[in-house]
Amino acid sequence: MTETSTSSPSPAAAFALRWLRRLVVLGLLAASAWWAWPRLPDPWRAPFHAARLAMQPVPTSLPVPVAGVAANRIADTWGAARANGRSHQGVDIFARRGTAVIASTEGVVTRTGTNNLGGLVVWVMGPGRQMHYYAHLDGHAPDIGPGSHVMPGDTLGYVGDTGNARGTPPHLHYGIYQSGGAINPHPLLRAGMGTAAKAGP
Numbered sequence: 001m002t003e004t005s006t007s008s009p010s011p012a013a014a015f016a017l018r019w020l021r022r023l024v025v026l027g028l029l030a031a032s033a034w035w036a037w038p039r040l041p042d043p044w045r046a047p048f049h050a051a052r053l054a055m056q057p058v059p060t061s062l063p064v065p066v067a068g069v070a071a072n073r074i075a076d077t078w079g080a081a082r083a084n085g086r087s088h089q090g091v092d093i094f095a096r097r098g099t100a101v102i103a104s105t106e107g108v109v110t111r112t113g114t115n116n117l118g119g120l121v122v123w124v125m126g127p128g129r130q131m132h133y134y135a136h137l138d139g140h141a142p143d144i145g146p147g148s149h150v151m152p153g154d155t156l157g158y159v160g161d162t163g164n165a166r167g168t169p170p171h172l173h174y175g176i177y178q179s180g181g182a183i184n185p186h187p188l189l190r191a192g193m194g195t196a197a198k199a200g201p
């Protein structure tokens with residue numbers, strides 16, 4: 001005896017069933033991706049954030065990356081002479097030791113560590129592939145490391161005097177680097193102050 005003639009579906013029904021099955025599988029994949037994305041560790045998501053940020057325009061104004069410091073209290077020391085024939089490639093933002101150093105942009109942390117001049121530093125890749133350099137830190141925030149996704153205002157670390165700033169008044173050295181080299185952050189911070197004032201009541 002044979003039942004194939006009654007149980008096998010028509011070609012049209014088989015076709016529809018096959019596509020329905022594919023849609024269900026795709027739906028399940030989409031649902032699991034939707035569920036998993038916010039639960040993935042930051043470093044796994046970092047390449048996606050980095051790709052999105054790389055395509056964004058560079059910012060035309062920035063908030064001051066030290067909590068509680070107004071932009072008009074920061075001196076423009078860009079290009080000032082430094083030891084060994086170097087010139088100053090950033091701005092120094094003075095504040096009490098331990099004051100929060102905060103991200104000036106959305107970004108992905110690319111490196112935390114130490115170097116001779118900067119001491120304890122954090123590097124963040126921001127919009128338009130600009131690299132933001134936060135140096136002389138007393139320490140970095142416990143949840144900050146390579147691959148961390150940060151938003152403007154997130155704490156990266158704390159003002160200190162590490163590196164070649166040892167023994168000087170605690171300050172953040174803040175630098176911005178792009179493909180052509182370093183740029184002066186000072187005008188961007190001043191522009192940021194203007195926009196903040198306009199946005200206020």
Ligand SMILES: [Zn+2]
Pocket residue numbers: 088090091092172173174
């Ligand atoms: Zn400096």
